[in-house]
Amino acid sequence: MSPTHDKHSSQGLLQAQVDLWHHTLGFVKSVALRCATELRIPDIIQHHGGSMTPSELASKIGLHPSRLPHLRRLMRVLTVPGIFLVPEVASPDNEVSYGLTPTACLLASCDEVRSNISPFLSLLLDSTFTAPFFGMHSWFLDEHSTSMFKKAHGLNFWEMAEQDDTYNQLINDVMVSDSNFLMDIILREYAGVFLCINSLIDFAGGHGGSARAIAKAFPQMKCTVLDHPHVVEGAPTSDHVSFISGDMFKYIPPADALFLKWVFHDWGDEDCVKILKNCKEAIPPREAGGKVIIVDMVVGSGPNMRV
Template sequence: MASHKIKNGVKANEIFEGQVQLYKHMFAFLDSLCLKWCVDMNIPNIIHNHAQPMTLHELVSKLQVPLAKLSGVHRLMRYLAHLGFFDIVRITQEDHQEEMEEAYALTYVSKLLVRGTDHCLSPMVDLVLDPTVSTSYQQLGKWIHDQGNQTPFAMALGTDIWDFLSKNPAHMKYFNDATASDSQIINLALRDHGGIFEGLESIVDVAGGTGMVAKYLSETFPHLKCIVFDLPQVVKNLKGTNNLSYIGGDMFHSIPKADAVLLKWILHDWDDDNCIKILKKCKEAVSSRNNKRGKIIIIDIVIDDSKQDEPETTQAKLQLDLVVTAYYNGKERTKQEWKKLFTEVDCEDYKISPLTGHMSLIEIYP
C-alpha cells in the first residue's frame, strides 16, 4: 500500500485505514438492524428446534420467503455470522453423502436469543431496537444545545419515558419483558454470591418490577422475607407467596424497613441529586434494624477508570451510558463517581465486586 505523504502531512495508508474505520462505524447501524431482523424472523428458535445446523435452503423453506430472496437471506446470515451470531459449518446431507454443504449453527451469543429458554434476551432486543423508541438518538444534536433538562427521548416523543410507557401498554410490555429477561441473567450471577444474603432476615427489592430477582431470592433462601417495592400501578395485581410480598409506594418518599435494600439497575436512571435522595431513603430503611447492621446492595455498572477492562466490555458500558442519558438523563458511573455519591450520604464503608461481564455488585454499610 502506498505510504507517500500528502499535503497535510498524513500518509496515504493512514487515509485508507481511516476510511475503513469511518465506514465501519458509519454503517454500524446495520449490526442492530440485522440483529432485529434475526429476532423478528425467530431464526434462533428455528435453528434451535431443528436440533442441528441448518442449511440455507432449509432455513429459507422454514421462513416461507420467496426463493427469489434466497440470496438476500444468505447475505444477511453471512453478515450475522461475521458478527458472531452464527457459526458456518459444513455438513453432509443424508441423501447426498458425497456432498458437503454449508449450514448455520447457533453460537453462545445467539443461544441467548432462543425464546422460551432460560436466560433469553430477545425481549431486550425488542425493547431497545423498537423504532419508536430508537428515534431518541436522532435528537442528540438538539439535546446538547438545549438549556433545559429534557431528555432526547422526550424531545423525540413529546413526553418522558415513564409517562410514555404508562400510556402505551404494548411498549410497557416490551419494557417489563426486557427487564425480566435481564433479571434472569442477574439471578444466574447471584448463584455464586449467596454469601451476601447470609445473616439477613428481610430484604426490599426497590423498583423491583414484577419481582423476578425477588422470586429467585425467596425460593433460594426460604428463611428470607422478600419485599418487592414499586409504584402502585406496577405491583397492583401481583401475588406473593409465604416469604414474598409486593408493596406499592414511592422510593423518594419512604422505603419499607428491612435488613437490606436491593437496587438493581436503578441508580443509573437518575442524576446525582436524585441518587442521593434515593440512597438516603435506603439508609433510613436499613438503619437500626433489630440492632443489626443493615446494608444496601447495588447491582449496576462501574465504568473502569483504570482501563483494565477488555475494550469490548468498556464499549458496552459506554454504550449503556449513552442509553440512560438519552432515556432518563441518567449516567453510568466510575468508581470515583460512586464513591462521591456514597460520601454524600455518609456511607463510606463499601465494597465493589465483579458480578457479570459488565455489571458489578456494590455492598454499602451505612
C-alpha cells in the same frame, strides 16, 4: 503536498475511511440482529439440532425463494461479529451451514441458559427507544430539555410506560427475562451476600422476577417489591413475594436489605445520592446487618475499556 498527506500515509487514510464506514453503518448489525430475532432464527436453529443451511432456514421460516440470497447476506452479516458461527464440517451439498454461538443462545431457548433475553433486544431496538437518539444534536442545543427521550416524546421513559400499556408490558417482559437470566448467575456466584437477611425490598422490581428467585433460594426471607402503582397493579400474585406501590424518592419501607438492580444508571448523581440517603434511613446500621445490594454496570473511560 497537503498537510493531510504529510501526516498520514495513503494506507492509513484508506483504513481511516474504512473505520468511519464501520462506525457509520454500525446500526446495520443492530437491525440485522433484530430481524433475525423476529424471524426466530436462533430458536429455529436450536430446535433443528444446532446447525442449518440458509435453504433450510428459508423453508422453515416460510420465506419466498427470492429472499434466499438476502437471507444468506443477513447470516453473513451476523456471523462476522460472532452472533452465529459456521461449523467446520460442511453440509452434504457443500452449502454453508450456520450454528449458534453463546451469544445467539441468549436469544433462543437453549439448554445452556435458563432464559433467553430477546425481550431486552426488542426494547432497545424499538422505535420508541431509538427515535430520541436521532434528535441528539437538537437536544444538545436545547438547554431547557431535560432528556432526549422527553424531547422526542413529550414524556420521560417512565411516564411513557405509565401511559402506554403496550410499552409498559414490553418493559416488564424485559425485566422478567433479565431477572430469570441474571439472578441464576448472581445466586450461584454471590449467594453469601444474601445470608442472614430476614427481609428484603427489591427496588423497581417490576413483576418480581428477581424477588421470586431470591425468595426461592432463601425461603425464610420476606421479599417485597417496591414499584410504581401501574406496575404493581399488573404484577402476578405470589405466595412468596409481596408488592407495594411507592416512590423511592419519597419513602422506603424498613427492611434488613435493599436490592437495586439496574436502578442507578437511570438517574443523575444528585438523584442517586437522594436514593442512597433514603436507603440509609430504611435499613439497620451496618453492624446490625443492614445492606444495600447494588447490581449495575460500571463504565470505563478509555477507548479500549468495556462495561
